[in-house]
Amino acid sequence: MNRIFNIAGPCNPKKHYMIDALRRLGKDIFQLIDLEQYFVIHAARQSGKTTLLLELTRIVNKEGKYHALYCSLENAQAAADAAEGIPTIINSIQNALEGYDLPNARLFQKDININDHLNSLQMALTNYCRSLDKPLVLFFDEADCLSGQTLISFLRQLRNGYVNRENIPFIHSLALVGMRNIRDYRDEYRLPEKTLGSASPFNITAASMTLQNFSQKEVEDLYYQHTVETGQKFNLDAIDLVWMQTQGQPWLVNAIAREIVMNMTDDDPKRTITADMVSPAIQTLILRRDTHFDSLLARLREERVRSIIEPVLTGDIGELIIDSDDYSYVKDLGLIRDDLGKIEPANPIYGDIIVRALNKTTQKEMESVMLSPSEIKDKARKLEVQNLKFRTFLKNRADDDELDAQSAPII
Secondary structure (H helix, E strand, O other): OOOEOOOOOOOOOOOEOOOOHHHHHOOHHHHHHHOOOEEEEEOOOOOOHHHHHHHHHHHHHHHOOOEEEEEEOHHHOOOOOHHHHHHHHHHHHHHHHHHOOOOOHHHOOOOOOOOOOOOHHHHHHHHHHHHOOOOEEEEEEOHHHOOHHHHHHHHHHHHHHHHOOOOOOOOOEEEEEEOOOOHHHHHHHOOOHHHHOOOOOOOOOOEEEEOOOOOHHHHHHHHHHHHHHHOOOEEHHHHHHHHHHHOOOHHHHHHHHHHHHHHHOOOOOOOOEOHHHHHHHHHHHHHHOOHHHHHHHHHOOOHHHHHHHHHHHHOOHHHOOOOOHHHHHHHHOOOEEOOOOOOEEOOHHHHHHHHHHHHHHHHHHHHHOOOOHHHHHHHHHHHHHHHHHHHHHHHHHHHHHHHHHOOOOEO
């Protein structure tokens, strides 16, 4: 059976077309591990983070210098109270240890009072590291789903173990992985200084790394894997258009190809994939409202996100403070980009969805709130400007795509 374009869950090279995630992160991560560093990896939703971590865990274990463990913290998402959250995290680590068949897994919770949520995680990790014949490397996925006192207690216990590990065994190297940099965790929950104390648990990491989107060449490489295995060709103009519309966002790149291959060409390898198939595929994805887009729309309900997105769409970027926590938060979520010398939506597809969503929200506000005639006129004017400026942006990008694709050959 041929491999497929994956849009749900981590990639498996035996089942899915994929680009090596390490190519998009860089080899520096192995140096960080050797230097016993604690670090952050952050990237937008469905960009390959879990695939990366599973591959890192496999490589580190295979090399044999360390014991490596992948552990998702997703089960603790709803547990803001540390009395519930910390035991949930401990149980998640226990399950991961047993799943990876690491040595002495049964010793992890031995003689630990799991209800002592201020110390139990640190004590369990210390006792377990003491039992091992090699240092432990731990990759925590979905780290930014933790909240409230669970987040504070989790980070504080990691920090305490980190600063004392010269004398007391603890994790050799650790990665906290999620959609955001750790600097955003505190701001999201508006945690006051008196909650944190002078030794802030957020002062735990030495480096922050970002998992990049696919490059244009990587989009070509991904699609060419399908051509090699099935014989079905992608026109280069189709690939160029996908690149321009997605800017290499991994889920979008895979979802467009999957929609065209499986539904528009019915897996017929004799049908060449052309540029005129790309836009209908994108519209189908948008109208289908996959969870990827639902997650994006959910973020737009956050005031701190809208406060950044709306000026970007209207062009009023003079109002933005680009070194603010809110700006960094929205950028880390993968909603905007500024790497080309200007601030704009991360890709035209997201831009189109954001415009539709904000228009709908503004229209509902105008219908449900008693506004004066001048207020209605002001909101309508802003909405019109929003539409006009971003539609112009989309048209300009489409014109560029057409020019780039006019003489593209078939691969």
